Amino acid sequence: MAPKNPLCLPSLLLPLLTLLLPQADSGSFVVDRDHDRFLLDGAPFRYVSGSLHYFRVPRVLWADRLFKMRMSGLNAIQFYVPWNYHEPEPGVYNFNGSRDLFAFLREATLANLLVILRPGPYICAEWDMGGLPAWLLRNPKIHLRTSDPDFLAAVDSWFKVLLPKIYPWLYHNGGNIISIQVENEYGSYRACDMNYMRHLAGLFRALLGDKILLFTTDGPEGLKCGSLQGLYTTVDFGPADNMTKTFALLRKYEPHGPLVNSEYYTGWLDYWGQNHSTRSIPAVTKGLENMLKLGASVNMYMFHGGTNFGYWNGADEKGRFLPITTSYDYDAPISESGDPTPKLFAIRNVISKFQEIPLGPLPPPSPKMMLGPLTLQLDGDLLAFLDLLCPQGPIRSILPMTFEAVKQDHGFMLYRTYLIHTVSKPTQFWVPNNGVHDRAYVMVDGVFQGVLERNMKRNLFLTGKMGAKLDVLLENMGRLSFGSNSSDFKGLLEPPILGQTILTQWLMFPLKIDNLVKRWFPIQLLKSSHPQTPSGPTFYSTVFPIFGSSRDTFLFLPGWTKGQVWINGFNLGRYWTKRGPQQTLYVPRPLLFPRGALNKITLLELENVPSHPQIQFLDRPILNNTLHKTYIYSLSADVQSTSEPMELSGH
Numbered sequence: 084m085a086p087k088n089p090l091c092l093p094s095l096l097l098p099l100l101t102l103l104l105p106q107a108d109s110g111s112f113v114v115d116r117d118h119d120r121f122l123l124d125g126a127p128f129r130y131v132s133g134s135l136h137y138f139r140v141p142r143v144l145w146a147d148r149l150f151k152m153r154m155s156g157l158n159a160i161q162f163y164v165p166w167n168y169h170e171p172e173p174g175v176y177n178f179n180g181s182r183d184l185f186a187f188l189r190e191a192t193l194a195n196l197l198v199i200l201r202p203g204p205y206i207c208a209e210w211d212m213g214g215l216p217a218w219l220l221r222n223p224k225i226h227l228r229t230s231d232p233d234f235l236a237a238v239d240s241w242f243k244v245l246l247p248k249i250y251p252w253l254y255h256n257g258g259n260i261i262s263i264q265v266e267n268e269y270g271s272y273r274a275c276d277m278n279y280m281r282h283l284a285g286l287f288r289a290l291l292g293d294k295i296l297l298f299t300t301d302g303p304e305g306l307k308c309g310s311l312q313g314l315y316t317t318v319d320f321g322p323a324d325n326m327t328k329t330f331a332l333l334r335k336y337e338p339h340g341p342l343v344n345s346e347y348y349t350g351w352l353d354y355w356g357q358n359h360s361t362r363s364i365p366a367v368t369k370g371l372e373n374m375l376k377l378g379a380s381v382n383m384y385m386f387h388g389g390t391n392f393g394y395w396n397g398a399d400e401k402g403r404f405l406p407i408t409t410s411y412d413y414d415a416p417i418s419e420s421g422d423p424t425p426k427l428f429a430i431r432n433v434i435s436k437f438q439e440i441p442l443g444p445l446p447p448p449s450p451k452m453m454l455g456p457l458t459l460q461l462d463g464d465l466l467a468f469l470d471l472l473c474p475q476g477p478i479r480s481i482l483p484m485t486f487e488a489v490k491q492d493h494g495f496m497l498y499r500t501y502l503i504h505t506v507s508k509p510t511q512f513w514v515p516n517n518g519v520h521d522r523a524y525v526m527v528d529g530v531f532q533g534v535l536e537r538n539m540k541r542n543l544f545l546t547g548k549m550g551a552k553l554d555v556l557l558e559n560m561g562r563l564s565f566g567s568n569s570s571d572f573k574g575l576l577e578p579p580i581l582g583q584t585i586l587t588q589w590l591m592f593p594l595k596i597d598n599l600v601k602r603w604f605p606i607q608l609l610k611s612s613h614p615q616t617p618s619g620p621t622f623y624s625t626v627f628p629i630f631g632s633s634r635d636t637f638l639f640l641p642g643w644t645k646g647q648v649w650i651n652g653f654n655l656g657r658y659w660t661k662r663g664p665q666q667t668l669y670v671p672r673p674l675l676f677p678r679g680a681l682n683k684i685t686l687l688e689l690e691n692v693p694s695h696p697q698i699q700f701l702d703r704p705i706l707n708n709t710l711h712k713t714y715i716y717s718l719s720a721d722v723q724s725t726s727e728p729m730e731l732s733g734h
């Protein structure tokens with residue numbers, strides 16, 4: 084359904100002209116404070132919504148997920164718009180492919196789902212830097228999420244592109260967007276800058292007109308600083324929280340109007356190295372039913388979580404730096420691979436007590452595929468491809484520069500210097516002020532010496548001859564998306580120290596690994612020598628056919644340590660088998676070529692490769708590595724059928 088702009092007016096003029104031109108047959112979505120409810124087209128309305136992030140699901144699967152959400156009984160969906168996903172460089176915008184936000188809005192319309200939009204500018208969401216673009220940090224003194232003129236200039240520029248595109252999609256303009264959130268849990272942020280919130284509210288009104296319902300969302304402790312006159316106040320809380328107390332607190336800010344929980348947690352996020360998070364079905368359904376009995380409108384966060392593909396995961400800081408896992412399954416009602424779970428049917432049953440749900444069955448879980456074990460070939464050490472990974476050559480500086488300073492937003496950068504004297508005894512190598520952001524893989528003349536990790540491992544000992552190359556591969560593990568009291572710069576934030584010597588004279592190689600891996604031919608053909616004994620960050624790959632149709636599957640990397648995976652050039656995300664809890668990576672069916680065509684998988688293993696460099700594709704995920712057993716699925720005759728798992732000793 085194409086929303087209204089019949090005269091194809093310049094998009095910035097639209098809000099102004101709607102003041103003059105009454106909208107024919109325009110819908111309405113308003114707060115009825117007299118009866119503590121919403122009105123949709125004049126009739127009492129309560130939304131039962133679920134969060135689904137288009138940026139965590141391949142575009143070809145959007146319709147499938149939205150259909151399942153509708154069939155679950157939802158009448159609305161809620162999603163964020165990550166600024167950094169759409170403006171990769173200042174003034175460069177991308178709304179194509181899996182970034183086509185408007186195609187997603189069309190799919191939501193086709194699924195008969197209304198939309199609650201949350202464009203930020205900050206979104207949290209366990210997404211890199213909470214959705215703010217890393218290029219903001221090229222101005223090291225910028226004060227994010229405040230009325231800092233430099234920050235507001237970038238925000239204004241972005242929203243003057245995005246919001247006019249959103250305008251035709253507003254419900255009263257014939258679209259499906261019924262409300263729009265301003266910022267995100269601002270009351271939880273240290274700044275509490277009301278000029279900033281007022282600026283945003285004014286900008287949204289100027290670009291979206293005065294009819295659209297604008298709201299804020301905060302946890303109970305954040306309502307004071309997160310709410311603003313003129314913006315409808317909503318709250319977020321989960322099954323374990325005290326609903327009565329929280330809604331009573333909300334009433335202090337919204338004495339009249341519908342109660343709204345904008346994020347009712349159906350599950351929770353996972354951090355590398357921590358246990359997998361779950362929320363029980365009885366707790367989730369009990370809380371939902373209690374809210375619906377009160378007449379509250381509810382959005383369940385998440386209803387379908389999806390995946391942090393590529394380098395897009397964010398991080399938290401709870402005593403130490405905690406990167407979010409690649410899987411954003413969230414123990415949500417619809418699993419990461421799009422399957423309805425028992426939690427979904429339980430929620431659907433609760434919703435059916437309060438409003439009509441679509442007739443007909445939920446689609447069954449999608450068929451899954453097993454494959455392997457497959458043996459990967461050694462392509463070579465990462466250092467062997469340096470000229471291809473950094474074709475423009477290194478940047479030279481006396482002191483190491485950050486990722487942001489060299490305009491490398493994500494992934495990896497190699498820092499190189501040369502030993503100015505021989506270090507014959509094992510000598511301490513470290514970076515002051517916890518200055519490794521976030522993991523460093525250290526080589527001397529190409530020989531792996533070990534790892535430094537932010538907060539976790541602050542020194543190692545090495546030796547080397549005068550003139551030896553000292554290489555430090557720096558991995559950006561994702562920028563803080565919540566709880567950050569300072570900007571999360573990445574790289575070597577201080578010059579490292581070897582013994583008593585501050586190391587200077589650095590070469591920085593920003594690495595364009597994705598560009599190289601996208602090339603189809605085996606990258607080892609690009610180089611002459613084939614090292615027999617890999618050391619440190621190393622590429623492995625293989626090609627494999629899928630006979631018959633491709634299916635969803637889960638990449639399992641038993642014995643591998645930590646790294647990045649690409650399938651047919653698509654960056655599937657990070658693996659960290661050694662740390663868990665996630666042991667498998669979801670591989671969506673559309674990434675795989677069927678019917679005998681060759682698929683290519685490439686791994687960048689950052690630490691240690693298993694004695695047998697094999698991988699498998701399983702027919703089920705392993706997201707909680709408290710399983711103390713490693714299952715190697717024996718390969719049946721027709722390669723892809725499921726056979727009984729053979730239990731091996733613990734890993």
Ligand SMILES: CCCC/N=C1\SC[C@@H]2[C@H](O)[C@H](O)[C@@H](O)CN12
Pocket residue numbers: 206207208209267268271302319346352565
């Ligand atoms: C105590 C929680 C404070 C941080 N807020 C969180 S953790 C999970 C969710 C998502 O990040 C969501 O984007 C936030 O708005 C609220 N929330």
